[in-house]
Structures are given as C-alpha cells and as structure tokens.
Amino acid sequence: MADLPDKRTAPIDWYLAVVEAADLSDKRYGIKGMNVWPRYGFRARRNLDRILVREIEATGSEAVEFPALIPANEFAKEKEHIKGFDAQVYWVTRGGLSELDVPLVLRPTSETAMYPIFALWVRSHQDLPLNVYQIVNTFRYETKTTRPFLRVREIHFFEEHTCQLDEDRATDRVRSNLDAFARMAGAFCLPYLAVRRPDWDKFAGAHYTIALDIPIGGARTLQIGSVHHYRENFSVPYRISYETATGGRANVHQTTFGLSERLLGAIVAVHGDERGAVFPSEIAPYEVVIVPIPTATARAAIEAATRELADRLARAGLRVFLDRGEERPGAKYFRWELRGVPLRLEVGGRELEGRRASAVDRLGTRSTVALENLETEVAERLRAFDRELMRRAQVAFRESFSVATDLSQLNGSTRVRVVGWCGSEACGHEIEKAIDGALLGVPEGTPPAVEGPPGPCIACRRSDGVRWAFAAQPI
Amino acid sequence: MADLPDKRTAPIDWYLAVVEAADLSDKRYGIKGMNVWPRYGFRARRNLDRILVREIEATGSEAVEFPALIPANEFAKEKEHIKGFDAQVYWVTRGGLSELDVPLVLRPTSETAMYPIFALWVRSHQDLPLNVYQIVNTFRYETKTTRPFLRVREIHFFEEHTCQLDEDRATDRVRSNLDAFARMAGAFCLPYLAVRRPDWDKFAGAHYTIALDIPIGGARTLQIGSVHHYRENFSVPYRISYETATGGRANVHQTTFGLSERLLGAIVAVHGDERGAVFPSEIAPYEVVIVPIPTATARAAIEAATRELADRLARAGLRVFLDRGEERPGAKYFRWELRGVPLRLEVGGRELEGRRASAVDRLGTRSTVALENLETEVAERLRAFDRELMRRAQVAFRESFSVATDLSQLNGSTRVRVVGWCGSEACGHEIEKAIDGALLGVPEGTPPAVEGPPGPCIACRRSDGVRWAFAAQPI
Numbered sequence: 009m010a011d012l013p014d015k016r017t018a019p020i021d022w023y024l025a026v027v028e029a030a031d032l033s034d035k036r037y038g039i040k041g042m043n044v045w046p047r048y049g050f051r052a053r054r055n056l057d058r059i060l061v062r063e064i065e066a067t068g069s070e071a072v073e074f075p076a077l078i079p080a081n082e083f084a085k086e087k088e089h090i091k092g093f094d095a096q097v098y099w100v101t102r103g104g105l106s107e108l109d110v111p112l113v114l115r116p117t118s119e120t121a122m123y124p125i126f127a128l129w130v131r132s133h134q135d136l137p138l139n140v141y142q143i144v145n146t147f148r149y150e151t152k153t154t155r156p157f158l159r160v161r162e163i164h165f166f167e168e169h170t171c172q173l174d175e176d177r178a179t180d181r182v183r184s185n186l187d188a189f190a191r192m193a194g195a196f197c198l199p200y201l202a203v204r205r206p207d208w209d210k211f212a213g214a215h216y217t218i219a220l221d222i223p224i225g226g227a228r229t230l231q232i233g234s235v236h237h238y239r240e241n242f243s244v245p246y247r248i249s250y251e252t253a254t255g256g257r258a259n260v261h262q263t264t265f266g267l268s269e270r271l272l273g274a275i276v277a278v279h280g281d282e283r284g285a286v287f288p289s290e291i292a293p294y295e296v297v298i299v300p301i302p303t304a305t306a307r308a309a310i311e312a313a314t315r316e317l318a319d320r321l322a323r324a325g326l327r328v329f330l331d332r333g334e335e336r337p338g339a340k341y342f343r344w345e346l347r348g349v350p351l352r353l354e355v356g357g358r359e360l361e362g363r364r365a366s367a368v369d370r371l372g373t374r375s376t377v378a379l380e381n382l383e384t385e386v387a388e389r390l391r392a393f394d395r396e397l398m399r400r401a402q403v404a405f406r407e408s409f410s411v412a413t414d415l416s417q418l419n420g421s422t423r424v425r426v427v428g429w430c431g432s433e434a435c436g437h438e439i440e441k442a443i444d445g446a447l448l449g450v451p452e453g454t455p456p457a458v459e460g461p462p463g464p465c466i467a468c469r470r471s472d473g474v475r476w477a478f479a480a481q482p483i
Numbered sequence: 484m485a486d487l488p489d490k491r492t493a494p495i496d497w498y499l500a501v502v503e504a505a506d507l508s509d510k511r512y513g514i515k516g517m518n519v520w521p522r523y524g525f526r527a528r529r530n531l532d533r534i535l536v537r538e539i540e541a542t543g544s545e546a547v548e549f550p551a552l553i554p555a556n557e558f559a560k561e562k563e564h565i566k567g568f569d570a571q572v573y574w575v576t577r578g579g580l581s582e583l584d585v586p587l588v589l590r591p592t593s594e595t596a597m598y599p600i601f602a603l604w605v606r607s608h609q610d611l612p613l614n615v616y617q618i619v620n621t622f623r624y625e626t627k628t629t630r631p632f633l634r635v636r637e638i639h640f641f642e643e644h645t646c647q648l649d650e651d652r653a654t655d656r657v658r659s660n661l662d663a664f665a666r667m668a669g670a671f672c673l674p675y676l677a678v679r680r681p682d683w684d685k686f687a688g689a690h691y692t693i694a695l696d697i698p699i700g701g702a703r704t705l706q707i708g709s710v711h712h713y714r715e716n717f718s719v720p721y722r723i724s725y726e727t728a729t730g731g732r733a734n735v736h737q738t739t740f741g742l743s744e745r746l747l748g749a750i751v752a753v754h755g756d757e758r759g760a761v762f763p764s765e766i767a768p769y770e771v772v773i774v775p776i777p778t779a780t781a782r783a784a785i786e787a788a789t790r791e792l793a794d795r796l797a798r799a800g801l802r803v804f805l806d807r808g809e810e811r812p813g814a815k816y817f818r819w820e821l822r823g824v825p826l827r828l829e830v831g832g833r834e835l836e837g838r839r840a841s842a843v844d845r846l847g848t849r850s851t852v853a854l855e856n857l858e859t860e861v862a863e864r865l866r867a868f869d870r871e872l873m874r875r876a877q878v879a880f881r882e883s884f885s886v887a888t889d890l891s892q893l894n895g896s897t898r899v900r901v902v903g904w905c906g907s908e909a910c911g912h913e914i915e916k917a918i919d920g921a922l923l924g925v926p927e928g929t930p931p932a933v934e935g936p937p938g939p940c941i942a943c944r945r946s947d948g949v950r951w952a953f954a955a956q957p958i
Contacts, residue, residue: 036603037596038557039587042550044600047615050546071525075517075637076551076620077573082513095579098552100589102574103624112514114575114589121512125519128511140522145551149578162550 012282019225023277024155030285030347032276033156041154041161048347049272051293051327053164056272057143059195059290060166063188064265069139069168074121076144077112083120085245092212093117096148114147117266119213122169123246130171130260132251137177141168141265157273158230158483164269166233171248171260178237178261182218185235185265186452189220192267196275197288197398198222199405200232202452203478206436209446215239220267221448221482223408224277227421229448229480232274233267278401285348286370288397289390294329296321296386297344298365301337301356314355317365317382324383345370350393351386353377369393371400409457409478415466418442418479426455428462429477435467445481487757494700498752499630505760505822507751508631516629516636523822524747526768526802528639531747532618534670534765535641538663539740544614544643549596551619552587558595560720567687568592571623589622592741594688597644598721605646605735607726612652616643616740632748633705633958639744641708646723646735653712653736657693660710660740661927664695667742671750672763672873673697674880675707677927678953681911684921690714695742696923696957698883699752702896704923704955707749708742753876760823761845763872764865769804771796771861772819773840776812776831789830792840792857799858820845825868826861828852844868846875884932884953890941893917893954901930903937904952910942920956 012029013021027033032049045053061071077100084090098114101107115121130138146165154160168185172178186202193200201221210217214236221229243249243259252258272291279286289295298321300314311332318330329349331340337354344352353365365377367389373396377385412418412425421443429435429447436447455476464471487504488496502508507524520528536546552575559565573589576582590596605613621640629635643660647653661677668675676696685692689711696704718724718734727733747766754761764770773796775789786807793805804824806815812829819827829841840852842864848871852860887893887900896918904910904922911922930951939946 034600034603036600037550038554038599039550039552042552044550045548046604047545047547050548053548054546070522071529072522073520073525073528075512075514075519076622077514077517077637079513097579098575098587099577100573101576102586104570104572104626111577112573124513125509125511128509129521147551151579162552 012284015280015282016225019277020155022280023273026276026280026284026346027156030276032272032285035156039161041150041159043156043160043162045164048293052272052287052291053269055291055293056196057166059192060143060267063191064141064166064168066191067139067184067188069141069170071142072140073142073144074115074118074125076115078115078121080111080113082124083113085120086213086242088241089119089213096150098147098149115144116146116148117165118142118144118146118167118169119242119264123242123248126169126171126260127246127248130248130250133173133253136171136173136250136260137181138171138260139168139181140170141166155273157269157276160269166265166267168263168265170263171243172263173250173260174258175239175261178239178263181263182235182237185263186218189233189235189265189267194398195288195290196271197394197401198271198274198278199398199402201229201448201455201478203449204452205234205449206433206447208433208436209449211236213238213241215241218452219448221478221480222274222278223405223424223480224274224483225408227424227443227445227479227481229424229478229482230270230274230277231482232270233265236264236266238262238264278404279397280348284346286397287348287350289350289394292327292348292350294327294344294349295390296326296328296351296353297340297349298328298330298353298355299337299340299344300330300332301354301359303357306357306360310355310357310360313360317353317355317379320382321386324387326383326386351389353386371396406456409455411458412479413463413466415439415442419444421479425479426457427466427477427479428464428474430465430468430470430472430474432465432468435465438467439477439479443479443481445479448478448480448482450475450477487759490755490757491700494752495630497755498748501751501755501759501821502631507747507760510629510631514636516625516634518631518635518637520639523768527747527762527766528744530766530768531671532641534667535618535742538666539616539641539643541666542614542659542663543612544616544645546617547615548617548619549590549593549600551590553590553596555586555588557599558588560595561688561717563716564594564688571625573622573624590619591621591623592640593617593619593621593642593644594717594739598717598723601644601646601735602721602723605723605725608648608728611646611648611725611735612656613646613735614643614656615645616641630748632744632751635744641740641742643738643740645738646718647738648725648735649733650714650736653714653738656738657710657712660738661693664708664710664740664742669873670763670765671746672869672876673746673749673753674873674877676704676923676930676953678924679927680709680924681908681922683908683911684924686711688713688716690716693927694923696953696955697749697753698880698899698955699749699958700883702899702918702920702954702956704899704953704957705745705749705752706957707745708740711739711741713737713739753879754872755823758817759821761872762823762825764825764869767802767823767825769802769824770865771801771803771826771828772815772824773803773805773828773830774812774815774819775805775807776829776834778832781832781835785830785832785835788835792828792830792854795857796861799862801858801861826864828861846871881931884930886933887954888938888941890914890917894919896954900954901932902941902952902954903939903949905940905943905945905947905949907940907943910940913942914952914954918954918956920954923953923955923957925950925952
C-alpha cells in the first residue's frame with residue numbers, strides 16, 4: 009500500500025485516501041454521492057448509532073419510523089421550509105408503468121412527514137411532551153462536489169422531533185438536547201462549538217438554530233448537527249394543538265435535533281494521522297486486535313493462547329478481532345493502524361512464557377498486560393487511550409481559534425476567527441466576505457481563545473450590543 | 484374501548500383492529516400502504532431485528548448497507564429479474580428542478596444495487612465466501628389492497644446476499660440459512676413450512692426458491708420469507724468472477740435470504756386472541772408490566788416497592804414497564820393484554836405484606852413470585868410462557884393441514900391441503916384452480932399430517948415421481 013497524502017498540506021486528499029484505504033465507505037457505486045457502507049465502515053456506523061440511541065433515550069425520547077416518501081401537498085405546507093428545500097429534493101413521479109397523481113418527495117428531513125401524524129397523536133396536554141426520534145436515511149440532490157460522510161446524496165441521519173406545552177418548555181428541550189450532545193461528543197472524544205446561527209442562516213422554518221460545529225484544520229469548520237426551536241412555525245400550518253388543563257386550546261411549540269453521518273467524517277478528520285484513522289474506543293469497529301507472533305517452536309501454543317485471549321475479551325463484552333492471516337506481523341500492524349483500532353495485543357514466544365501480552369495503543373503508547381488480569385487491564389488501557397485522544401483533540405481545538413480585531417486579518421486566515429460582532433446583518437455579510445466563508449454566529453457560553461468581553465464590532469466599529477462571534481470557512 | 488371482532492369468523496377485521504388498538508402500526512399516513520411505526524410497534528420491530536441480526540451473524544454474515552436508489556441501466560441487466568419487477572417499482576425522475584439523465588429505481592430488493600460492487604469486492608478465491616446482509620426498507624408500488632405488515636408499499640426488509648465458490652457451496656449456504664431461520668422461528672414461537680416453490684412461482688432470476696410459509700387460519704398461508712439459489716444467473720451479467728486456486732477464472736454462485744416485516748404480522752396473526760396481541764417474550768416491547776394496586780393505607784409503600792421491582796428487573800436486563808397511570812388496575816390489565824405483554828405483576832397491600840407479587844401471564848396462567856427471588860422467578864415464568872405459546876402454536880399448526888386425494892376436496896377447503904403431485908406444470912395449475920389459490924410446492928422434509936409416501940397425483944392420477952405438495956390460499 010502506498011503512503012497516505014500529507015494531512016497538513018493536502019487535507020482533502022488525505023481524508024479521501026483514509027476513508028477508502030480503511031474501508032469505511034465505498035464510493036464506486038453507480039450514483040455520485042450515494043456510497044456503499046462496507047463491512048468495516050458499517051461497524052463504525054452501528055457503534056455511532058448505539059451512542060446516539062443510548063444518550064437520547066436517557067432523556068426520555070422514544071424511537072419511531074415514518075415513511076421515506078412525502079406527498080407533494082404535505083411537503084408544501086410550511087412556506088419557508090419548502091423554499092429551503094425546493095432545489096435539492098428527489099421527486100418520485102412514476103409508480104410501475106404509470107404517472108403518479110400526486111408526486112412524492114424522498115424525505116430530505118421529516119418535519120412534513122411527521123407533523124400531520126403528530127396532529128393526530130397530540131390531543132390533550134396529557135399527551136405532552138411528545139419526544140420521538142428516528143434514525144433513517146435522508147436524500148438531497150446535492151449539486152456540489154460530494155465527499156464520503158461530509159457531503160452525500162443519501163445521508164444517514166438522526167432526527168429528534170418534539171412537541172412541548174409552550175415556548176419555555178421547548179427552550180428547555182433545546183437545552184436538554186445540547187446536554188445530550190455533550191455526552192455523545194464525550195464518547196467521540198470530539199470538542200465542538202454550539203453556535204446560534206444568524207437569522208439569515210437558520211434552518212428553513214426555524215425560530216432559531218443552534219448549530220454544532222467542529223474545527224477541522226485551518227479556518228475550516230464542519231457542521232455535524234443542529235438543534236432548532238420552531239415555536240409555532242410548524243404547529244400552526246400542521247394544526248398540532250391540544251386541549252389545555254383548563255379546557256382551552258393551544259398550539260404546541262416544537263423542537264428538533266439533527267445529527268448525521270458527518271459525525272463519522274469529523275471523527276476521521278479530527279483524530280486521524282499520517283498512519284490512517286484513529287477511532288475512539290466506543291466507535292471503533294474493533295476495540296482490540298490480537299496479532300499472534302508465531303515462532304518455529306511455539307506456533308501451536310501461541311495459536312491456542314491467542315484464541316483463548318480473544319474468547320475472554322469477547323466474553324467480557326469487548327469487540328475483538330484475532331488476526332490469523334498469513335501475512336507477516338508488520339503488515340498486520342500496518343493494516344490495523346490504518347483502520348484505527350485503539351489497542352493491539354501482540355503475543356509471541358516470550359510473551360507466552362511470561363504469561364503476558366505486549367500492548368500498543370493507536371497513539372503509540374506501549375505497555376505489558378498480565379494475562380491473568382487481561383480483561384481489566386485491557387479495559388484500563390482503552391480508557392487511558394480515550395483520555396489521551398480527548399486531551400490531544402482539546403489541545404488542537406484550542407489552537408484552532410484566534411481573535412481578530414480588524415477585517416484585514418480575516419483574509420487568508422489559517423484559524424477560525426473569533427470577532428466582535430454588533431449583530432447586524434450588514435456587518436455579518438462584510439465579515440463573511442472578508443473571510444471568504446461564513447459568520448457561524450454567536451457561541452452558547454464563552455468562546456475559546458478569548459479573555460473578557462469583545463471590543464467593538466470588527467466591521468462597523470460600534471460598541472453597542474457587540475458579542476463574540478465566529479468567522480470560518482464551513483465545508 | 485370496543486370489543487375486538489371475532490378472530491375465527493372475521494380474521495381480517497380482527498387483525499386490523501388488533502394492529503391499530505395495540506399501537507403497532509399507524510396507517511393514517513398520507514400515502515396508502517406507507518405506514519408509520521409508532522413507539523410501541525417500533526419496539527417490537529427492534530426486538531425482531533435483534534433476533535435476525537444475532538442469528539445471521541452467528542453464521543458469519545456481516546452487515547453492510549447499499550444505496551436505496553438504483554440506476555435504470557443497472558436495474559435492467561438481468562432480464563428475468565427486471566421482468567419480475569417492472570410493473571411494481573417507484574421511479575425517481577427529477578432531482579431538484581431538473582429531469583435526471585438516468586431515472587433511478589427505489590430498490591424493490593437489492594440484487595442490482597449490490598452486484599456491480601460485488602464484482603469489485605470479489606477478486607480471488609480468498610475473498611470467498613462473501614456473506615453480507617442488510618436491514619433496510621424496500622419499496623413496491625403495490626396495487627392490491629394494503630394491510631399493515633402484510634402488504635405495504637414501504638417494506639422493512641432483511642436481505643442476505645452471498646457469493647460462493649461453486650454450486651455445492653451455495654447449496655450449503657441455503658441449508659445454513661434454513662437452519663438460521665429455524666432458530667429465529669424458535670424465538671418467535673412460530674411453526675412454519677419450508678417449501679420449494681414450483682418453477683413458475685420462483686423469484687425473478689432464481690435457479691430455485693425455498694419459501695417460508697405460515698398457515699394463518701383456514702386454507703390461508705402467509706409467505707414471510709425465502710431463500711434463493713441463483714447459481715450463475717446474476718454473476719454472469721454482473722461479471723462477478725474470481726481467480727481460482729489453480730489460476731483459472733470462475734463465476735461465483737450466489738444465494739439470497741430475505742425476510743420482511745410480515746414476520747411481525749405473522750406473530751400477531753398466529754398468537755393473538757380475543758383479547759388482542761400475544762407477543763413471545765423476545766419480541767415483546769415490554770416483557771413485564773408491573774401494576775401497583777394502591778390501598779388507602781399502603782399507597783406510598785406500594786409505590787416505592789413497585790419502583791424497586793422495576794429497577795431490579797431492568798438491571799437484570801429485562802424490558803419492564805411500571806404502569807403508574809391514574810386508571811383503575813382493571814383498565815391497565817385490559818390495555819396490556821391488548822398490547823400482548825407476556826407477564827403482568829400485581830403488587831397490592833397483601834402482596835407487599837407477604838413479600839411477593841401476583842403474576843399473570845398473557846395465556847392466563849397465575850402464580851406467585853417471591854420478591855427475594857424476583858429476577859430468577861420472572862425469567863422462569865417467561866420461559867414457561869414461551870414454551871406454552873409454542874406448544875399451542877404447534878397444536879394449531881398441525882391442525883392446519885389435511886390430506887386431499889381428489890381435486891373436488893380442494894374447493895372451499897378450510898385447511899391447507901397436502902396432495903400428491905407429479906411435478907408437471909399443467910397439473911400444478913389444475914390444483915391451483917381447484918383450491919382457488921396456489922400450489923405452494925414441495926416441502927423440505929416430511930410434511931405435517933401425512934403418513935408414508937403420497938398416492939397418485941391428485942390431478943393426472945399418475946404415480947410416477949409423485950411427491951407431497953401443499954395447496955393453499957396465500958394472502
């Protein structure tokens with residue numbers, strides 16, 4: 009196998025090469041931007057989904073599934089929403105040999121599929137809150153260059169949709185979603201930004217949007233999800249109302265929380281290195297790979313011992329792969345490093361004799377594991393690996409930002425810029441032009457890389473109502 | 484809530500009423516035959532999928548996922564296959580505001596999506612066998628009357644696709660799939676038939692098809708899945724070939740194994756009774772429901788005790804629901820019986836005093852559970868419930884069949900008929916006409932309800948090459 013491109017100087021080439029060589033996505037399918045999830049990549053996706061399900065269900069959300077097709081008339085009910093999606097949806101117009109009376113949209117997101125049914129499910133205040141989520145694929149007729157996980161036409165998607173009694177409860181749900189994402193991001197070892205998008209960049213139909221952005225090198229950021237407060241914007245056209253405790257009627261306030269396979273792209277982009285992917289242990293298709301180092305005299309004993317180790321780890325609930333292939337150990341090291349396995353155990357004659365295994369984690373830390381304590385010591389190594397992965401990611405995260413106080417500093421920036429912004433749209437667009445990217449918006453909480461309050465607006469120089477904001481080049 | 488229709492005299496009405504009242508599927512969505520999976524029904528589906536995944540992965544199959552859309556040109560490559568599906572696929576013809584150059588088919592099944600990629604994945608005999616499966620939704624433009632789970636337009640679908648070295652290995656894979664299904668059916672407590680379909684009724688493009696049929700009352704049967712041997716029928720047009728151990732080239736032999744949400748329909752139809760659904764414990768959304776029976780003096784103690792019981796059962800890995808609603812206990816019993824929960828625990832003042840719970844399983848068996856052994860005793864009750872459910876299903880299964888020796892007996896039959904058949908297509912069609920249904924085909928192994936070999940063909944009266952076959956009314 010050839011060397012990977014340099015991550016620092018050719019990040020896109022490096023990313024594409026890792027995704028392909030590590031068998032995470034196969035983009036040779038006959039439709040551009042619709043990629044195949046091969047066996048190894050599917051395992052990573054399944055682990056990712058498991059974390060999303062665990063954390064969202066811990067907040068009382070329940071799984072549902074709505075159809076993939078939406079009748080054109082339902083799709084058009086919320087005017088801003090349809091405007092936002094009109095140019096990028098797939099239309100089903102024929103069934104069998106005949107034209108359909110009503111064309112159908114392949115869901116780009118599920119508001120318009122779910123809300124006519126929510127109107128039936130929600131009758132009384134006792135039916136609230138309604139917190140449901142689904143994990144499905146969504147479809148967008150993407151015209152820009154597609155990239156595995158980052159910009160695709162069939163998107164593996166998590167979407168929570170909720171109905172709340174009133175605006176405040178909906179705001180609470182937004183908070184709860186952000187807390188749930190914080191726990192998910194912990195499992196992914198991914199530092200991130202929660203940013204309130206400017207009005208001109210919010211989700212089609214939303215009252216406001218808090219986006220989840222990840223810096224991925226230079227001034228570039230990747231939006232991997234978002235939480236929206238809809239107020240009554242959808243409940244009015246879709247008539248989702250309820251009988252209040254006092255016998256009146258009120259419209260629900262709604263929220264949504266969306267995440268996509270971009271998360272997997274972010275994990276590859278943030279943690280990967282010159283040797284390939286690096287997976288946090290909860291995401292890794294295999295947490296541990298065992299490589300036997302056969303010797304002329306101890307071949308059978310080593311084979312038996314490594315099988316037993318693999319069995320023990322599997323029984324302890326770990327995802328383990330015993331690589332019994334014919335290649336040299338070095339070729340196996342190379343492959344499993346490329347594929348990002350957190351921990352490798354090597355067992356040769358010396359190890360067998362000493363009742364131990366040599367352990368090497370994906371960040372290069374070497375240690376020795378006593379076979380009698382195999383399960384606990386391996387679990388400990390994985391925890392230490394995750395901690396170190398998070399520590400490194402946090403260092404890189406903090407170094408991704410720098411404050412800019414003059415528009416001229418935005419041009420050609422190699423960092424995400426933290427700027428003072430007065431909140432006006434005109435200044436926002438000036439900032440966007442200067443960085444040749446976007447004003448991500450105002451952070452929830454204190455942004456990284458700053459001390460104290462912002463100075464004047466970087467564009468108009470006014471000091472009134474100025475807040476910290478991020479300027480970046482979203483990909 | 485109104486009474487359910489009578490299962491024996493109005494089976495379809497009964498079925499539709501149970502599916503709706505038990506909240507298994509919501510068919511009020513804006514497209515006929517595309518139904519919503521509500522919270523309760525989704526839980527059953529998730530449990531069902533978990534069993535499929537467990538059993539197929541135990542045979543070495545790995546999960547993948549291929550795109551939902553298939554370019555028209557790939558779809559048309561295998562001639563029999565496209566003929567079989569032409570009239571019942573959905574076509575995507577527009578993306579955004581423009582017509583697509585190549586129309587796309589929403590997958591009705593995934594042969595034509597997967598096999599161009601299999602041709603890239605399989606290079607050498609070392610890449611074989613390739614055993615992969617996916618659980619996705621498939622789409623059929625169904626023109627017949629739709630029924631939740633039984634005939635829908637968006638179908639929750641399990642499909643395994645494999646490539647084998649040669650015809651014999653492919654035959655072995657068919658066997659292995661049938662063995663895996665036997666284990667799945669054990670978890671569903673569903674007796675079934677494995678039947679080799681006559682040539683005129685095999686899957687489009689298959690060398691042969693073994694269908695999995697379930698008798699569901701009268702002469703009616705429900706096909707819930709099938710296993711196909713494709714020989715080289717697809718590998719030739721899709722060029723899936725490999726370098727043999729001796730340096731030559733050969734085409735792979737392929738198999739597929741498909742199951743659908745019809746399984747859930749079969750579980751409802753077979754096990755359900757006059758009080759609603761009855762779920763085997765592995766499928767049940769909740770295995771145990773706990774109903775507190777509050778008394779004036781012990782309300783708080785009963786509440787605390789039932790919470791603790793629920794926690795203990797959840798920690799033991801059981802799916803448990805503590806019903807703390809305001810209704811009377813009787814209303815709760817009614818609802819959870821309708822929803823098919825295997826075991827109900829009742830805890831009132833007397834139970835609390837005696838450190839026990841009253842247990843009633845969904846088949847009516849009452850017992851007492853000592854709280855100190857709660858986890859093991861509940862697990863035991865669930866095992867006993869599953870055994871009894873299977874026993875009853877087997878009794879009903881055996882009673883579903885009777886031998887017919889004359890075509891006149893097929894008319895208006897209230898059983899699935901076991902008949903002698905010479906194997907000719909002409910006789911097959913005569914039998915089908917007589918029963919106003921289908922010749923399901925020849926069973927794998929000995930059919931139920933027969934002793935010894937068949938007599939002459941029920942249609943032509945010849946004795947040459949006659950085998951037992953089933954005649955039924957598939958729905």
